[in-house]
Amino acid sequence: EPEVTQTPSHQVTQMGQEVILRCVPISNHLYFYWYRQILGQKVEFLVSFYNNEISEKSEIFDDQFSVERPDGSNFTLKIRSTKLEDSAMYFCASSPGPDDQPQHFGDGTRLSIL
C-alpha cells in the first residue's frame, strides 16, 4: 500500500540553525500538509499546500516556517532559525483532494533543538 515517507526520522539541531524536514507524499495525491506534536500535547495543524501554493495555515506557521515542493515528488518544511520550543514530532500528510478526503500520515521526524 502506498505510504507517506519522511526523512530523517530524528534530527538534532543547534538553536538558531536552519533545518529542512523532508517528505515524499503518496504519488497521486494533490494536497500536502504539515502537522506537529509537541511532547505531551495534541497533534496541531501547521499548513496545507496545493497547486504549488499554501492554501491554509495556522497561527503557529509564522515567518520562520516555509514549505516547498522542489520537484514532482518531495515536499519540504523549512524552519529558518530554530528555537527550543520548535522541538516536536513533525508529521507530513497527503490526501487525493480536499473536502472529505482522508489525510494519510507519515511516521514523522523527531526534531530536537539543543
Add this chain to the structure above:
Amino acid sequence: GESVGLHLPTLSVQEGDNSIINCAYSNSASDYFIWYKQESGKGPQFIIDIRSNMDKRQGQRVTVLLNKTVKHLSLQIAATQPGDSAVYFCAEIPNAGNMLTFGGGTRLMVKP
C-alpha cells in the same frame, strides 16, 4: 510519534471483547470526521471516516457513530485484538477547509 506524556484516558479491554472509544468535538461547523490510530513510534494511521450527512458507517471490525445533536463521535471495535492496542484520535474538519483538528486521544490497552 506517540502521545507520550499526555494524560490520556485509558480503556482497558480483554481480548475478544468489543471496545467503544468516545470523542466530543467542539465545532458545530465540522462536517467531516476521521478516526486515527497511533502506535508507538509511528504516525497517525487512518481507520475510518464519516461525513456529517451520515450517522453511522461500518468498516472491517470498526463502526463509527456520529451524533451531531450532542457533537459526539464514537468508534466501536469488534472482537478487539492485541494489535489494536494504540492511542486513538478523533479528528474533525470544518466545512470548506482541510485543516484537521485533533482531539486529545484515548489509549486502548488490550489484555490477552
